[in-house]
Structure formats: C-alpha cells, structure tokens
Amino acid sequence: MPLDKNDKILIIGAGLCGSLLALRLAQRGHQVTLVEKRPDLRAKPLDAGRSINLALSDRGLKALKMAGMDQKALAISIPMRGRMIHQPGRDPFFSPYSGNTNTAINSISRPGLNELLLDAIEEIGTVDLYFNAACIDLDLERCLAHFEQQKPGNSGAEQSETFQIQADVIFGCDGAGSVVRKTLQNKKGEGFDFTLDWLSHGYKELSIDPGPDHTFQLRDDALHIWPRGEDMIIALPNLDKSFTVTLFMSHTRQPHGFEHLNSPEQIEDYFRQKYPELLSLIPDVVRQYQENPTGPLGTVKCGPWNYSGKALIMGDAAHAIVPFYGQGMNASFEDVLVLDQLIETDVQSWDTLFEKFAQERKKDADAIADLALDNFHEMKEHTADPIFQRKRSIEVRLEQERPRDYQSKYSMVTFNPELSYHQAMTQGRAQDKAIEQLLRDGILSESQDLDDQLSLIQKQTKTLLSQ
Numbered sequence: 079m080p081l082d083k084n085d086k087i088l089i090i091g092a093g094l095c096g097s098l099l100a101l102r103l104a105q106r107g108h109q110v111t112l113v114e115k116r117p118d119l120r121a122k123p124l125d126a127g128r129s130i131n132l133a134l135s136d137r138g139l140k141a142l143k144m145a146g147m148d149q150k151a152l153a154i155s156i157p158m159r160g161r162m163i164h165q166p167g168r169d170p171f172f173s174p175y176s177g178n179t180n181t182a183i184n185s186i187s188r189p190g191l192n193e194l195l196l197d198a199i200e201e202i203g204t205v206d207l208y209f210n211a212a213c214i215d216l217d218l219e220r221c222l223a224h225f226e227q228q229k230p231g232n233s234g235a236e237q238s239e240t241f242q243i244q245a246d247v248i249f250g251c252d253g254a255g256s257v258v259r260k261t262l263q264n265k266k267g268e269g270f271d272f273t274l275d276w277l278s279h280g281y282k283e284l285s286i287d288p289g290p291d292h293t294f295q296l297r298d299d300a301l302h303i304w305p306r307g308e309d310m311i312i313a314l315p316n317l318d319k320s321f322t323v324t325l326f327m328s329h330t331r332q333p334h335g336f337e338h339l340n341s342p343e344q345i346e347d348y349f350r351q352k353y354p355e356l357l358s359l360i361p362d363v364v365r366q367y368q369e370n371p372t373g374p375l376g377t378v379k380c381g382p383w384n385y386s387g388k389a390l391i392m393g394d395a396a397h398a399i400v401p402f403y404g405q406g407m408n409a410s411f412e413d414v415l416v417l418d419q420l421i422e423t424d425v426q427s428w429d430t431l432f433e434k435f436a437q438e439r440k441k442d443a444d445a446i447a448d449l450a451l452d453n454f455h456e457m458k459e460h461t462a463d464p465i466f467q468r469k470r471s472i473e474v475r476l477e478q479e480r481p482r483d484y485q486s487k488y489s490m491v492t493f494n495p496e497l498s499y500h501q502a503m504t505q506g507r508a509q510d511k512a513i514e515q516l517l518r519d520g521i522l523s524e525s526q527d528l529d530d531q532l533s534l535i536q537k538q539t540k541t542l543l544s545q
C-alpha cells in the first residue's frame with residue numbers, strides 16, 4: 079500500500095525548502111498544511127528587484143523542474159558565467175566557471191523565488207497556509223504542534239494567540255535554528271548526534287546602486303570576488319541593476335574584525351586599504367556598514383533526521399552549511415527531489431521513506447558541508463594564488479576541448495546533478511590535489527598537448543584515489 083493520501087502533513091517553515099516541499103506534496107495529491115513564523119512576504123511589495131540574492135544552480139533547477147518551476151525561476155534570474163576576480167594592483171580578470179560557455183549559475187532574489195513558490199502553492203488551492211505563526215512546542219509522539227500567531231487586535235495593536243495542529247506526519251523545514259531539530263534532540267538525548275561549528279568569519283550585506291543611466295556599475299554576467307587573504311567581498315547582480323555585496327570578515331581578528339571595526343574612520347580606512355575601488359562604487363559604505371547587521375555563519379551536522387515515521391527534518395534544519403559553494407538552497411531543493419524520487423519507488427510507509435531518505439542523503443549533506451568549508455579558503459586565498467590560477471586555466475581548456483573526459487570539482491558540484499555531492503567531493507578533491515602536485519613538481523604545464531595533460535591528471539588522480 080503506498081503512502082496514504084489522507085494523512086495530514088504538517089510542514090513547519092515556508093522558506094525555500096518548506097515551500098517547494100509543500101508544492102510538490104500538494105501536486106502529488108497529499109493534504110498539506112504549511113505554517114510560517116514570518117509575515118507573508120508577498121504582502122510587502124519588493125523594492126523593484128532589490129534584494130538579498132542567491133546563486134541558483136543545476137541541482138536546485140533540477141528540483142524546481144520536478145515541480146514545473148524551473149523556467150519561472152530562470153525568468154527572474156541573471157546568469158553568471160564565471161568569477162570576476164579583483165586583485166590589488168592589477169586589472170580585474172574573468173575566470174569562467176566551466177569550459178562549457180553555456181553553463182552559468184544564476185543570481186536570483188531570495189524573496190522573489192520564495193514568492194514564486196508560494197504563488198504556485200496557492201494556485202493549487204489545497205494547501206492550508208498560515209503566516210505569522212511560530213511553532214513553539216511539539217509533541218513528536220502524538221504529532222501535535224503548538225503555534226503562537228501574531229494577529230492585529232481590535233485596537234490595531236498586535237495580539238498573540240495560540241493554536242495547535244494535529245497531524246499524521248511533520249516535516250521540519252524551519253531553517254538553521256530549527257525548533258523541530260531541537261525537539262528531536264531533546265527526545266533522542268544521547269542518541270542524537272549534533273555538532274554546530276561556528277565559522278571564525280561572519281558576513282555583512284552592502285549594496286552597489288545602479289549607475290547614473292540605470293546601468294550595472296560592474297560586469298553583470300559574473301560573480302565578483304575581491305579575495306584579500308583573511309577577508310573577502312563578493313557581489314552578485316540584481317534585476318534592478320544593483321549588486322548585493324557581501325563582506326566576509328573575521329569576528330575577532332585585530333584590527334580587521336567585525337568586533338573592532340566600528341568608527342567611521344576605521345571603516346573608511348579599512349575599505350581604502352583593502353577595497354579602494356569599492357569606495358567609489360558604494361559612496362555611503364560607512365552608513366551601510368553601520369546600519370546593516372552582521373550575520374554569523376556555521377555548519378550544522380546532525381542525525382538521525384527522523385523520528386520514526388512521524389517527523390523528518392530537511393534543508394538547513396538538517397544540514398546548515400556555510401555559503402561558499404552557493405549550495406545551501408540548492409542542497410535543500412535537492413532534498414525535496416530525493417524525497418520525491420523515493421516516494422516514486424512506491425515506499426509503503428512514512429517510516430521507510432524517512433529511513434531511506436536519511437540513508438541516501440546524509441553522506442551527501444556532510445560532503446557539501448565540507449566542500450563549502452574548502453571553498454571558503456579557496457575563495458578568500460587561493461583564487462589569488464598563481465598555482466590555483468594555472469590549475470583553473472588548464473581545467474577550463476580541458477573542459478572546453480574534452481568535455482566528455484574532464485570536469486572540474488566545481489563543475490561536478492555545481493553543474494552535474496547526476497553525480498551525488500559525495501561522489502563529486504571524492505573525485506574532485508583527488509583531481510585538485512593531482513593537478514596541484516603535478517604543477518608544483520613541474521610535470522604538468524600549460525604548453526603540453528591536451529591529451530598528455532589529461533592522461534597525466536587522470537593517472538595521478540587514480541593513484542590518489544587508490545591510496
């Protein structure tokens with residue numbers, strides 16, 4: 079007997095993962111209730127495309143396609159075909175993400191994408207949607223969830239009311255600080271593995287306005303990076319021709335850490351020293367720096383993700399990662415795809431489904447968490463390293479000329495959803511190490527014949543993989 083369509087499904091969190099999951103389960107004919115702590119983001123019109131943006135790539139797109147949403151998402155995205163690297167004392171240069179010129183990652187507004195999903199859910203008409211309602215307590219045994227909802231009272235002032243939802247199965251898609259995960263942890267006690275590793279660095283978002291003729295002030299088909307060793311800035315384009323800029327910096331490091339950089343003089347000095355060109359692109363950088371919050375970054379690894387067949391955590395609730403591979407949302411969407419594919423195999427119970435999901439997905443979630451940390455170092459340090467740049471130029475040529483035989487680690491993770499994150503990590507790490515060793519030892523060079531390069535890299539990768 080397949081999963082019972084009469085089972086009442088409660089999804090906590092209508093962010094990116096919860097919304098796609100609700101949409102897909104509703105498309106499959108399940109009874110879904112979706113509850114979100116924040117107000118309905120569609121109620122507040124967006125400021126003409128200005129927003130926090132994310133890089134949406136092939137894994138996320140494949141999952142969106144499952145729900146018929148990929149083209150709608152692409153219609154509100156800007157393709158970025160490579161990194162534009164800004165180093166001190168030299169002209170910025172473009173480093174393609176792949177030798178295949180058709181590949182791109184896509185800059186998309188987070189609220190814009192979330193709105194698309196919520197609209198699609200509402201179109202189906204069968205999902206019960208609640209906003210302003212935070213889950214405050216859960217009884218996993220009874221599948222009973224308690225919520226506190228903010229509502230305008232008679233006097234116009236906000237009032238809070240509590241209500242409860244009785245479900246047959248609960249999905250926790252409530253993000254990195256998940257209440258559902260915390261409840262699982264309390265319930266399982268020592269039987270629950272949990273680590274939260276905070277990164278030494280936090281982030282702060284800034285913005286580059288459109289230019290005077292309503293044009294982009296930087297090349298718009300690239301993700302811009304200013305690697306500065308300990309710190310780094312990136313910028314992604316928005317539809318309104320602005321760029322969302324993110325500064326990644328240590329919290330505590332002296333003198334350039336969020337805890338120490340406070341006065342207007344210190345902030346201006348820092349940008350003058352490290353990112354002088356950004357001072358003209360963001361004339362009010364001091365004001366933005368002081369007004370915008372600093373966010374923390376961390377990695378959550380935990381398990382088990384399910385409470386028998388009664389509850390399952392997904393997305394950031396199960397595996398929050400640092401953003402340096404641009405894969406957190408993509409991985410969360412891929413979770414929904416993997417779950418959907420398992421439902422398709424005609425699983426007989428929620429219990430079996432959740433067990434199979436965790437079994438298949440956990441090693442991939444751990445792999446992308448580790449890869450994202452690798453990329454933190456690669457982006458802030460190695461993109462400016464000559465060996466890294468030589469490696470990239472060899473890889474780009476191989477990907478262009480020998481697309482069937484060679485894919486870089488970045489391409490495997492970002493553009494090849496047919497490979498799991500774990501496979502991409504294992505193969506990609508060995509390949510990176512092989513090329514770097516061969517370049518340092520003077521065995522591999524840019525002037526060699528492509529077939530010779532390929533066979534050297536393949537042989538060395540194989541040796542490393544067999545060790």
Ligand SMILES: Cc1cc2nc3c(=O)[nH]c(=O)nc-3n(C[C@H](O)[C@H](O)[C@H](O)COP(=O)(O)OP(=O)(O)OC[C@H]3O[C@@H](n4cnc5c(N)ncnc54)[C@H](O)[C@@H]3O)c2cc1C
Pocket residue numbers: 090091092093094095096113114115116131132133134211212213214251252253254255256257281324392393394395401403404405406407408409410
């Ligand atoms: C600076 C930064 C840049 C990033 N860039 C990228 C990128 O380029 N590409 C990429 O793929 N990923 C990126 N990510 C990661 C991405 O944002 C997350 O992986 C993604 O948002 C996870 O989706 P989610 O739905 O699991 O969680 P969330 O997006 O956090 O959604 C959780 C939802 O649950 C709601 N909620 C929380 N608690 C409760 C409660 N108690 N009751 C009810 N509702 C609740 C929240 O309000 C929220 O709407 C980035 C992250 C950061 C911090």
